[in-house]
Amino acid sequence: MEVGTVITEQQQRAARYAKALGHPVRMYVIELLSKQSCCYSGDISDELPIAKSTLSQHLKELKDAGLIQGEIELPRIKYCLNRENWNEAKLLFKQFFDV
Amino acid sequence: MEVGTVITEQQQRAARYAKALGHPVRMYVIELLSKQSCCYSGDISDELPIAKSTLSQHLKELKDAGLIQGEIELPRIKYCLNRENWNEAKLLFKQFFDV
DNA sequence: CATTTAATTCGTAGATTTACGAACAAAGGT
DNA sequence: ACCTTTGTTCGTAAATCTACGAATTAAATG
Numbered sequence: 001m002e003v004g005t006v007i008t009e010q011q012q013r014a015a016r017y018a019k020a021l022g023h024p025v026r027m028y029v030i031e032l033l034s035k036q037s038c039c040y041s042g043d044i045s046d047e048l049p050i051a052k053s054t055l056s057q058h059l060k061e062l063k064d065a066g067l068i069q070g071e072i073e074l075p076r077i078k079y080c081l082n083r084e085n086w087n088e089a090k091l092l093f094k095q096f097f098d099v
Numbered sequence: 100m101e102v103g104t105v106i107t108e109q110q111q112r113a114a115r116y117a118k119a120l121g122h123p124v125r126m127y128v129i130e131l132l133s134k135q136s137c138c139y140s141g142d143i144s145d146e147l148p149i150a151k152s153t154l155s156q157h158l159k160e161l162k163d164a165g166l167i168q169g170e171i172e173l174p175r176i177k178y179c180l181n182r183e184n185w186n187e188a189k190l191l192f193k194q195f196f197d198v
Numbered sequence: 199c200a201t202t203t204a205a206t207t208c209g210t211a212g213a214t215t216t217a218c219g220a221a222c223a224a225a226g227g228t
Numbered sequence: 229a230c231c232t233t234t235g236t237t238c239g240t241a242a243a244t245c246t247a248c249g250a251a252t253t254a255a256a257t258g
Binding site: 075 | 202203204205206207208
């Protein structure tokens with residue numbers, strides 16, 4: 001029996017988003033991006049006491065989960081929420097908590 | 100500089116809940132419990148194709164995160180949502196997504 | 199063409215997660 | 229007393245996560 005036959009696609013997607021949000025730094029980044037539309041890696045790096053490379057990894061995780069996207073704006077990279085997926089996450093969590 | 104001086108208490112708590120929800124099995128369990136008030140470990144074990152010990156670990160994580168609580172009802176254990184923390188999580192995520 | 203800037207990728211180490219089966223615990227039934 | 233039922237805990241292995249500094253990339257600038 002496959003796990004995927006019992007656990008719905010929605011549950012799996014919600015879990016994927018939850019996992020991406022499951023670290024204080026990533027929660028901070030997403031909340032920042034949901035307030036102001038975009039920001040640069042350096043802006044975050046200035047605020048948080050972690051190595052740039054560590055931040056980069058967290059950003060990559062958020063990107064892999066589909067919650068953010070980066071746009072090259074040399075010499076920097078502008079990060080924004082991926083609105084489409086953000087809305088999906090929002091909906092999934094709304095349904096999840098309201099059931 | 101401490102991470103805790105930049106990242107709010109709320110963000111850290113939200114991240115903690117998100118992390119607990121960041122696995123399909125745990126998402127499934129919580130959704131089950133939010134629909135029907137309580138259930139037994141065996142009920143879940145019958146549905147999901149994972150070892151009982153694995154399920155037990157997931158339940159422990161949810162318990163440690165404060166999302167569920169177990170009540171002994173021998174020979175079984177009745178698991179229910181921890182309503183207080185569930186409501187907190189609900190609120191945190193609501194605020195998080197609505198910002 | 200070398201330098202500077204901004205950020206990623208690489209290499210690595212330690213911690214945590216996920217999973218399983220075997221062993222164990224606790225109470226009720228035989 | 230022993231067996232059954234229901235779950236947990238233990239031991240273990242593989243995978244993933246978190247973090248850092250060093251090395252690298254890529255384009256603009258001097």
